[in-house]
Amino acid sequence: MKKISALLLFCVCFFSQAQITDYHKLIDSINQKKWDSSGVDIDSLANPRIVKIKTARKDSVKLNSNIVVAPNAGDSSPLTPSSMLSLPTLKRWFIFGQNSLVFNQSSFANWYAGGNNNIGVLGKINYNIVYKKNRHYLDNNIQMGYGLVSSTGQSTRKTDDYINILTNYGYELAKDYYLSTGFQVLSQFTPGFNYANTPDPTYNDRISKFMAPGYLNVGLGFSYNPNENFQVIMRPLNGKFTFVLDKKLQFAGNYGLERDGQSLRAELGAMLNVLYKIKLFKDATYVNQINFFSNYLQHSERIDINYVGSLNLKFNKYITTVVSLEMMYDHDQIQKLQRKQTLGVGITYNLGYKMERDSNTGVIKPFIN
Template sequence: MKKLTLAGILISGFLTAQGNAEDVPQDTLKNWSIQGQNTLMLNQAAFSNWIGGGANNVGWIAGVNYNMTYEKGKDLWENIVVLGYGENKTQGLGNRKTQDIINLSTNFGRKIYDHWYVSGGASLLTQFAAGYTDGNNPDAKKLSNFMAPGYVNVGAGFTYRPNDNFTMTLRPANARWTFVLDKDLQYAGNYGLKHDGASSLFQFGFLGTAIYKVKLMENITLVNSASVFSNYLSHPERLVLSYGGVFNMKINKYISSVVTLDLLYDHNQIWKTQMKQTLGVGLAYNIDNGIKRSDDKSNQTWK
């Protein structure tokens, strides 16, 4: 019930925000581009005397994905909000998390040449709830929790944004903190912690991020995001690499099919490539307010 309540808060809060945004006079939004999507994806299977076998299950994923950009003169301010949570309940196995993410970022830039900006920003990456080796069984070994880990980046560098579909930020000076605020997970080696009882790890290095939106065909889009981090202070060759892809097939104004793929390599977590993939069909409400000031309008994907 707590998880369902969380999903309800996510959806109702952002639908309310959408309503409020539409009530604001258009001239107050003239320098803002507000693009986003609210989703509630469902899946279900039921079996009775089915010789082929199978287990009854039901699942859901709720989330919001917003990109709010302010452009005026030489100023560029981009803000990204990604929140998502989902579960699948299978008869005989119990609940399993299928999605759990909090991803917030902001980046402000001042144009210095053509599509290049000198910029600075910050980001936060963590999750809502605890994760265990055996699904959501609290008696199993705990793997993670809210802000355990939690990653905070603060840095300065340069941003390249030639149009509304591509943004690349390069930060040669970036501070990265890994927080582990759950005492059950504060032991040496876990998420790179140096000793038992430590609650954070500081790193300083290079961070590169990019977002590329592609309109494959009418009502079918792909949003790619990637990042790389190298720690100057210790083993700079051990890169932290991540990729996220969101494949969206819009059926009509309110119904969409969404496929996501996430890849991650972080030696402080595990010396293997991590992969997560989801597929869902359900309610999706897109938002596209404000005026886009970029030169190239030929490949807008958030419509």
Template sequence: MKKLLFIVSISLGMGVTAQETKADAAVVDTTKAWSVQGQNTLMLNQAAFSNWVGGGANNVGWLAGVNYNLTYEKGKDLWENIIVLGYGQNNTKGVGTRKTQDVINLSTNYGREFAKSWYYSMGASLQTQFAPGYEDGNNPEAAKLSNFMAPGYVNVGAGVTYRPNDNFTMTLRPANARWTFVLDKDLQHAETYGLKNDGDSSLFQFGFLGTAIYKLQIMENITLLNTGSVFSNYLDHPERLVLAYGAVLNMKINKYISSNVTLDLLYDHNQIKKTQLKQTLGVGLAYNIDNGVKRSDKKDNQAWLKK
């Protein structure tokens, strides 16, 4: 009887140990397929003058924006979604309210890995603005230059994506359809944003699109996000490249306050035959979200948006 009880005890102990081992194994794998990284900002600026000999005009301004990266990575699948929205205004005494920032930039890209860090990919993007733009800043009495979806750019294409780590992503699409929409009838004139005839509401182009994102941590609490793109239209004047570069320098003061400097450069022959430049500087509230979880050994750096 004692021998029988001894054998039963050993068997029960082994069973419990096996269950604990399985439970431990299940607990170890806590990685997730989705990660969300984002920044919400509200920048304010103000100046007031009273009997100031040096002169000046009272003004107040604000700028709000969101910048999100939602990434799904599991096995050989990689799906990255980017949401960039921003709008800002400045009111100056004697001049009125003027727009200082206006951007809508949405993109999605899905890839299937075929070699280390290389993916067959396909994706789409939308670029436009929220409100009308005028020659004299945001003065409705001046000539209108733009509006929501006027222009609006939609890209749909397929190619390859190279993503060795979270800090660098490059996508090359030798087959990319690009539509330019001008849905404001006041702007539907021949040669405006490349339109062929008066009354046209869109322009179709097909060509090569290359995009790249590079995130650089300059030092603790100072990061630089670089984005660039190039498009060549196979169907008409492929030498007239559409070139764009954007930079966001983020200098974090503490968890909720930061300073942002942005720079945008654009050359598009169909808009104006000159290089366009936009620069902003602001200090204000910024709240970062980063629930990114390392899903593989190569995801070794998410410091660019850490709290």
């Protein structure tokens, strides 16, 4: 029986192999190639390569620079640590620049009430360069302005001229409190004249010039800054230096000089500076800044006071109006109240980004101002 079964199995294998013709072999090779081309290579999964696909929201933007411009403000008030901390960004450098140009012109022809043709121009810049990292805060503020007016029958006269450079370093001691140190330099660009006494002055009629006078304040203390609208800087140790680097003006009594030929007067005392900003309504703010200085060495009861008030009105992106009032009393210079008032309507261009965060998406939206 076993012999018969083995014989039958041999016959089946022989005849089945005989059925595989060359035609069947061609079909099998085509099928095999198709399988090889579409099949998965299991061995290739041993070293997989992951491709990162970048996605971005339509309303988002990436700031590649490490320099970010602080929020646009319609006023010239300084940036404070509180305003930096409230920004929707983790950048360290902040820049904000404000450039203003004001023109005035009047022309008369057969005008019964009379008048004098004149044209005037006034340019101002105000830049804040701020660094904020962890507890460290560095503020650099540069303010400069120069104005001229030319009238028929009169020489060109200066209407405004100032240089104000301030640097302040703060270290956060506690919430809203900072250890504060820094310096301030004040002066002017060109000679100044008393046009009431010399209507057509020459250079020899000058009563002031660059660094005559010039002021340097250096101090150490602390500051309190609970919000961007209020700041107090108190420096119990503050040096005030008055420079008069013009021999013609180095006479006793001029700018507080104590003797003829003196080019530098040094004072040591305490300084208090208060900043308070009021938002009257949309696009209208009033900035108050007052500074007190008391000399420890001579007549500490005679306190130097300097107040600056600035009303800022913004009509649109470029047109602004600024009304400023500055009052100063320094017993050593002149025992009277010094006052300066200016009104300007002109073009203002703010350099930088205004940072805003979308309330719905949380995305920062900067735009050139």
